[in-house]
Amino acid sequence: MRPSLCFCVTSCLWAVTAAGCGYHPVYAQPTGQRLSVELGQVLIPEPLAAQSAASGARAELAAAGLLGSGSEFPRLVIDVLRVDEVSRAVHVEAGRPVAGGTSVAVVARGRVFDKDSQDPTLDTGDVRRAVQEAGDPDPHVDSVAYDEALRSAAERAGRAVARAALRIPEPLDEAP
Numbered sequence: 001m002r003p004s005l006c007f008c009v010t011s012c013l014w015a016v017t018a019a020g021c022g023y024h025p026v027y028a029q030p031t032g033q034r035l036s037v038e039l040g041q042v043l044i045p046e047p048l049a050a051q052s053a054a055s056g057a058r059a060e061l062a063a064a065g066l067l068g069s070g071s072e073f074p075r076l077v078i079d080v081l082r083v084d085e086v087s088r089a090v091h092v093e094a095g096r097p098v099a100g101g102t103s104v105a106v107v108a109r110g111r112v113f114d115k116d117s118q119d120p121t122l123d124t125g126d127v128r129r130a131v132q133e134a135g136d137p138d139p140h141v142d143s144v145a146y147d148e149a150l151r152s153a154a155e156r157a158g159r160a161v162a163r164a165a166l167r168i169p170e171p172l173d174e175a176p
Contacts, residue, residue: 056158073115105130110161
């Protein structure tokens with residue numbers, strides 16, 4: 001056999017084998033349905049974080065061209081479960097310990113519901129996203145920095161939940 005014919009036959013055999021076994025590229029474009037976004041359980045006292053998580057999910061779905069309108073089905077329901085805060089550094093200032101920085105993490109979960117069933121067709125599991133923020137001795141500046149870190153972590157968690165709902169590979173946990 002000629003080398004070019006042998007290459008063509010081998011390529012065709014590989015293509016048929018790969019297509020027959022269910023192989024698909026990991027980073028392929030999602031071909032799912034349009035999803036509307038709704039907040040589910042919010043188990044934290046910060047409404048800003050809940051709204052930011054939903055906003056992040058909507059932004060991610062819109063970027064993929066799969067954002068549904070209103071509250072129609074199928075629907076991605078986002079539960080905001082927890083906010084974790086960890087001091088990143090401690091130093092002494094005026095004889096008192098002061099946090100030099102803080103890690104703020106938001107844990108969220110997404111569930112996709114179809115019109116026909118009460119059970120979710122997909123559950124993303126808990127997804128955690130963290131943001132670092134520098135501490136400030138001025139309480140007002142520190143409070144503003146904390147709110148911004150919380151908003152950013154929640155938005156990143158919402159985006160990660162939407163990617164997981166679109167079956168795009170996404171790590172569930174992100175170290176603080």
